[in-house]
Amino acid sequence: MGRSPCCEKAHTNKGAWTKEEDERLIAYIQAYGEGCWRSLPKAAGLLRCGKSCRLRWINYLRPDLKRGNFTSEEDDLIITLHSRLGNKWSRIAGKLPGRTDNEIKNHWNTHIRRKLLSQGIDPSTHRPINGSLAEKMPKSPILISRDATSGDQQEEKKLKHFGSFEGNNRKNIFPFEEIGCNPKLNLELQLSPPNIQNPHDQSLAVSDVDFLDLKI
DNA sequence: AAGTGTTCCAACCGCATATGT
DNA sequence: TACATATGCGGTTGGAACACT
Numbered sequence: 001m002g003r004s005p006c007c008e009k010a011h012t013n014k015g016a017w018t019k020e021e022d023e024r025l026i027a028y029i030q031a032y033g034e035g036c037w038r039s040l041p042k043a044a045g046l047l048r049c050g051k052s053c054r055l056r057w058i059n060y061l062r063p064d065l066k067r068g069n070f071t072s073e074e075d076d077l078i079i080t081l082h083s084r085l086g087n088k089w090s091r092i093a094g095k096l097p098g099r100t101d102n103e104i105k106n107h108w109n110t111h112i113r114r115k116l117l118s119q120g121i122d123p124s125t126h127r128p129i130n131g132s133l134a135e136k137m138p139k140s141p142i143l144i145s146r147d148a149t150s151g152d153q154q155e156e157k158k159l160k161h162f163g164s165f166e167g168n169n170r171k172n173i174f175p176f177e178e179i180g181c182n183p184k185l186n187l188e189l190q191l192s193p194p195n196i197q198n199p200h201d202q203s204l205a206v207s208d209v210d211f212l213d214l215k216i
Numbered sequence: 217a218a219g220t221g222t223t224c225c226a227a228c229c230g231c232a233t234a235t236g237t
Numbered sequence: 238t239a240c241a242t243a244t245g246c247g248g249t250t251g252g253a254a255c256a257c258t
Contacts, residue, residue, distance in 0.1 A: 227249100232245085237242100
């Protein structure tokens with residue numbers, strides 16, 4: 001016997017949420033709390049499945065969401081956490097107040113990944129890519145070079161000049177061997193083992209990133 | 217101005233895990 | 238213990254917006 005669907009697929013809306021649906025969801029959660037997602041749509045008068053409601057609330061309607069552009073500090077923290085946790089977006093999001101796993105995942109795939117690639121760093125391993133300039137840099141367990149002087153627009157132009165990359169659309173291979181690291185400024189982040197104060201607590205604490213030794 | 221290509225992100229899907237009976 | 242159900246998570250997709258020719 002196969003697994004039953006998470007919700008009744010018939011008679012449910014899909015696609016973008018309307019303003020009215022948002023208002024209904026917000027009003028219901030403000031009145032009754034999050035509770036049971038499966039029964040929420042019916043109770044709130046929404047033709048959506050519980051999963052969809054949960055996603056909408058967590059990613060876009062929650063009042064404590066920060067929204068807006070990621071700061072360079074947030075970028076650095078994401079890179080650091082990703083180097084340790086991999087694609088555990090929900091755990092990474094847990095360390096960035098006001099940010100959601102989906103938002104961080106998108107930001108990683110659209111901005112950070114390409115930034116690392118343009119700097120000759122493999123975003124999966126956080127190590128220099130073979131043949132790149134970055135490989136010639138001093139080796140460290142995890143090495144992150146950051147061009148602090150170039151903005152996103154500049155980065156965007158450079159990337160466009162060299163073509164697309166194997167990113168969200170997975171269509172093109174990025175010719176990163178043609179792109180050198182910007183020599184203007186490198187911020188090298190070195191990671192060392194965390195100082196675990198409570199061995200029973202396996203979860204990362206915010207202080208876990210304090211071991212970062214930032215050299216400019 | 218129009219056609220085509222690319223980027224971005226909201227939302228979906230399926231699997232894993234947690235919880236209840 | 239086994240099974241059913243609910244929730245959470247991460248990968249993937251669709252399409253609007255934007256850039257380029």
